[in-house]
Amino acid sequence: MANGPAVAKAVTDQDEFNPFLSMAKLFDRAADLLGLDAGLREVLRRPDRELTVSLPTVMDDGSTKVFTGYRVQHNFLRGPCKGGIRFAPDVNLDEVRALAAWMTWKCSVVDIPFGGGKGGVICDPRELSQGELERITRRYTAAIMDILGPDRDVPAPDMNTNEQTMAWIMDTYSMHVRKTTTAVVTGKPISIGGSRGRREATGRGVMLSAREAMKKLGRRPEDTRVVVQGSGNVGGIGALLLHREGYKIISISDMYGTLLNENGLDMPQVLDHLTQNRRLEGYPEATYMNSKEQLELDCDLLVPAATENQITSANADRIKAKLIVEGANGPTTAAAQEILDERGVVVVPDILANAGGVTVSYFEWVQDRMGYFWTEEIVNTRLEQVMVKAFADVDATAEQHGVSLRTAAYILAIDRVASVHRMRGVFA
Numbered sequence: 001m002a003n004g005p006a007v008a009k010a011v012t013d014q015d016e017f018n019p020f021l022s023m024a025k026l027f028d029r030a031a032d033l034l035g036l037d038a039g040l041r042e043v044l045r046r047p048d049r050e051l052t053v054s055l056p057t058v059m060d061d062g063s064t065k066v067f068t069g070y071r072v073q074h075n076f077l078r079g080p081c082k083g084g085i086r087f088a089p090d091v092n093l094d095e096v097r098a099l100a101a102w103m104t105w106k107c108s109v110v111d112i113p114f115g116g117g118k119g120g121v122i123c124d125p126r127e128l129s130q131g132e133l134e135r136i137t138r139r140y141t142a143a144i145m146d147i148l149g150p151d152r153d154v155p156a157p158d159m160n161t162n163e164q165t166m167a168w169i170m171d172t173y174s175m176h177v178r179k180t181t182t183a184v185v186t187g188k189p190i191s192i193g194g195s196r197g198r199r200e201a202t203g204r205g206v207m208l209s210a211r212e213a214m215k216k217l218g219r220r221p222e223d224t225r226v227v228v229q230g231s232g233n234v235g236g237i238g239a240l241l242l243h244r245e246g247y248k249i250i251s252i253s254d255m256y257g258t259l260l261n262e263n264g265l266d267m268p269q270v271l272d273h274l275t276q277n278r279r280l281e282g283y284p285e286a287t288y289m290n291s292k293e294q295l296e297l298d299c300d301l302l303v304p305a306a307t308e309n310q311i312t313s314a315n316a317d318r319i320k321a322k323l324i325v326e327g328a329n330g331p332t333t334a335a336a337q338e339i340l341d342e343r344g345v346v347v348v349p350d351i352l353a354n355a356g357g358v359t360v361s362y363f364e365w366v367q368d369r370m371g372y373f374w375t376e377e378i379v380n381t382r383l384e385q386v387m388v389k390a391f392a393d394v395d396a397t398a399e400q401h402g403v404s405l406r407t408a409a410y411i412l413a414i415d416r417v418a419s420v421h422r423m424r425g426v427f428a
């Protein structure tokens with residue numbers, strides 16, 4: 001376990017694509033505006049703990065392969081670390097560091113009692129069987145066991161991990177501690193302690209954030225053409241819920257290509273097609289095209305909901321949407337945000353817009369600990385209350401400081417964590 005070298009490095013524009021440095025740049029700007037003292041800035045800027053693990057795994061052909069996994073705990077001042085686990089070939093430590101820090105700020109923005117953590121395993125799930133995925137997941141869980149637990153660190157799904165992955169983690173942890181411990185992960189199947197509404201929660205939060213921003217801008221869903229990048233848990237469900245609210249979804253993509261229909265896509269049909277075919281290609285009621293320029297399509301609302309570093313200094317001046325609601329974590333680089341600010345594009349930042357998932361994860365953790373489960377209606381009503389209040393808090397902070405919603409979200413989040421730090425003091 002060590003603090004990474006990137007933490008101490010000065011942040012320059014050449015570092016645009018390093019998500020941790022991009023996060024640090026945004027952090028520094030907000031810390032300056034808050035007048036945060038140097039010591040506290042140093043504490044909050046760097047991850048508290050980083051664990052890198054080797055995961056020997058027996059493959060289906062009998063060979064043994066060693067995968068690499070990470071778990072980063074950025075900060076636990078406000079409560080146990082909370083954050084997803086992603087499986088992807090290009091996972092790296094700086095990415096996981098950034099995602100862990102964003103979780104600290106996100107939990108603080110929506111004011112739930114968690115700190116921030118994140119994990120990842122370098123692997124390509126498309127090339128792995130279910131059995132291989134299960135063995136990697138269980139080995140990863142055993143390897144990071146010592147820093148997990150309902151009061152320590154509570155993972156959740158992220159890119160390429162799902163309810164099944166969480167079930168394996170919960171089972172592996174429970175076998176080690178000799179009792180069923182449902183609250184060690186969230187995003188589980190409902191039958192083993194999951195929460196109603198969790199699967200849709202991030203997409204629902206994206207829809208609610210868009211609704212609050214639209215009210216502020218005096219716009220109506222019926223007049224709003226939407227482009228959504230990504231059609232997974234966040235993009236697919238976000239697009240479906242926006243469609244139900246009356247927005248016209250003209251384009252949605254996956255990692256292979258983009259659908260475009262200027263008259264609006266029938267989202268339930270698109271998602272049925274995706275479930276059956278595992279990709280958007282072949283959907284009959286739309287043009288299928290290369291994704292290269294999807295973000296630059298003429299639209300009113302853009303929802304990047306795939307991955308980080310999609311809106312950059314290379315394309316920010318060609319984005320036509322006047323409103324961006326970030327479903328993904330870190331889809332806009334710090335350099336791109338400056339260009340969007342100059343152009344007057346309103347961005348509802350990731351740490352606010354996609355916080356619906358972690359909010360219902362919090363509800364799931366509460367329900368697991370109570371052993372008492374809520375109806376979907378209660379979950380959705382409480383989620384709406386949290387998202388509406390968080391949006392109003394960030395908006396008020398933006399007005400107060402005369403800054404963008406992103407800088408305001410950081411100011412609000414850092415201020416809340418800093419005040420807990422002052423109250424708790426430094427353990428020595």
Ligand code: NAD
Nearest residue numbers: 159160202230231232233234254255306307328329354357
């Ligand atoms: P997912 O694996 O369910 O879906 C990802 C989607 O993005 C897929 O449709 C994939 O094909 C597509 N994709 C990947 N690269 C792409 C590219 N370059 N262009 C277009 N499409 C691309 O993942 P998810 O859970 O929906 O997560 C998406 C983003 O949202 C990630 O940044 C994740 O960290 C963030 N997020 C997820 C949650 C959650 O609850 N799942 C919560 C908060 C934030």
